[in-house]
Amino acid sequence: MSTDQRYVVISSDCHGGAGLLEYRDYLDPSYREEFDRWAAGYEIPYEDLKGEQGTRNWDSGRRLRELEEDGVVAEVLFPNTIPPFFSASSLGSQRAGESRADLERRWAGLKAHNRWLAEFCAEARGRRSGVMQIMLYDIEQAVREIRWAAEAGLRGGVLLPGAPPGSGLPPLYYHDYYDPLWQVCAELGLPINCHSGSAAPRTGDRPEDHVFFMLDLRWWDQHTLRHLILGGVLERHPELKVVFTEEGLGWIPSQLKAMDGFCASMRRDGSEELSHGAQVVGRLSLTPSEYWDRQCYVGASFMHPSETAIRDRIGVDKIMWGSDYPHVEASYPYSKEAISFSYAGVPEAEVERMLGGTAAELFGFDMDLLRPIAERVGPLRAQVSAGVDTAELPAGVVKCPAFAGIVPGSAQARWADNRKGQAGS
Template identity: 45%
Template sequence: MSATGPQPEGFYERTIPYAIHGGFMTTFRPEDRYTVISSDTHAGGSHAMYREYLDRQWHEEFDAWRGKYKNPFSDLGDARRYRNWDDEMRNSQQDSDGVVGEVIFPNTVPPFFPSFVLFARPPKADEYPRRLAGIRAHNRWLADFCNRAPERRAGIGQIFLNDIDDAIADVRWIKEHNLRGGVLLPTIPPDVDWIKPLNHPDYDRLWAVCEELEVPVNVHGGTGAPAYAPHPSSALIMLSEVAHYSRRPLLFLMLSGVFERFPRLKLVMTEQGSAWLPPLLNQLDGILKSVRDNGAVGELRFKPEHVLPKSATEYFRQNVWLGVSFPKVADVRAAREVLGVDKFMWGSDYPHDEGTYPYTTLALRQVFHDWPEADVRKVLAENAAQVYGFDLDALGPRAAELGPTVAEVVRPLTELPDNPNEALLANAPAA
């Protein structure tokens, strides 16, 4: 039975032709299924769990901190919070949604953090030792969490940039403990002056280690915004600006020559869409061309050692991948027409409310129904397998049982289910 009801007798017993892009014909077996790896999910431990992974020297302070901590996020305060760490609940929900592999970003609140892990500002000098102990506790927890399902889980470890030697040590630990997702790069807000900006040459030691160890560097959307005054309008202002701040690491690494010096470094921009990128690359291509050709843009002059030999588009193709969570039609169009399907990895954002669960197959039908099967396989699994080291053969048996069928995904979604989620509504035709 498909997501929209039973099909006529014999529907799944024949090979079905379908047309793509004005007449290109291909065929598939209706029993064929896609392997689905989400490039964006979230998990984390409870405070009780983190205590077991925290260095003992911090236990007394942690207990005092934990007793005063009030969690403002509702998704961590009811039964849904168990999705973050309960293997049976998490795996069964992912299985029911057809997702057999996941790249795992943090989600809960590590020890000594002031707020939700992705939104917490970088620690100041007096906060750093405790916060560092907190993310190391999370990384230890995550390594064990991933080891319980190593074929389906690629965990992303956390680092701070306050001390580059500590960051390098943590990158090496992350690699040694098989957190295949790599590292989450802290996005430095523009009002943070106690940490060096990402274009500082001192970070070259860190990029060199990530390149050498083939550790992906991940940047997640929703991060990097400055502190806002506590006014009712501040939340709306933050929502309107945060996308820009989340994208700044791409600009800092590209334009400071990091991609030129480290051509094998992998940067992944996750939960940030992709439709914004073609016009930005076009703009940057023009700027860099003017600098190469004239040594200047307008009245701004550049020394020869500051001239980048490649275009922004070339650096993107060399160093950057996109983890596009709950993609919109404009995002998939940008991938097909400009960015390239090899750079695009689909994400569910499980277990967040704005993600595709529990309607992932319906969401895939909305945006990929007119794509060639080979390209869909790339964005649903093959690209993520390349970047994060998933074994597609190991995932194959479960995908053959649980993945959405090619026959389902090729059918446009013409009717939403009752109580559709945010992801479906975002791509629904205007009434």
């Protein structure tokens, strides 16, 4: 057990980006006049990117101050604001290009974001790990951008975009076309990041389209995991690391069990109709669960006691806690309470791994640099172990899924779900 009094907390899921007009200076100069025309008529569609609330995305001092107040000493930074020439956040989905020129404009916009992000991370060196953005329509250009971004200090890895219908891209991640992407990330030690929503295509702008986009997010996450494992990507690239972030944890054991069962049945059943499956699993040297153990991780945003209870089925060293700052549903400014609620009674060594140890190893954080900061601001080990009295939680916690099932101010069950989960884990 560590002699430190507080935990080192690294959020594996935070978001940020430049203000819309700030991106101009990071664009290739040949696009700046076109950007001026585009920006003059563009209306930001998200209220939380406007006004004082929006500054959390790019105000470096404010981020450091608010994260420290919340007990967090370092963060993995996913995108949030609108890059040049995009209609909406690139994290949600990347629509098919209207033309080659449209694709090239948006590619220039993502490069501008990467250049801004490299500078932003450098402003708090050692405390931010930026996730770079790419487009897939020119895979060799994507590889060059990944090499540039890695040299510029972006160690958070690559955000995996989708291959939307009509894009002309192979919709199957195990297609040979994508092998240069997997190879360069494995070579440079950069994880592939699958963030909730980033690979799911949007079918339109009707209210129903938005509803089904949200409902289908987890299906697309499972789709990606199946492609990478059963399609042989993790077999061909054993050094590649993959992270599934802000997607929950409960689906993982059932998916691994289903794929393990599929592979076992394909191997033992020699019937003709299963011959294609036998060919697929015959190229795999491990079971799907073993590939997960070797190469996959989960960014556990809003981790709930019910998820803590199944941590052994996922792998304690595969789970990385996240706050989702600065989103409305984030655990901020109640992250210390969320951590105590989720991890009450869990052995300290396991809590250390989930709160910071695994993220430090995967995303390149220096724990020796972070520990002195954590000793000022991190959650106290004793308080985490003791848990929280749900009757004393502030009313504001209801915004965050980490507190699902809690009615602040009522004396219900005092983290009974957590105790029950610990007994059953």
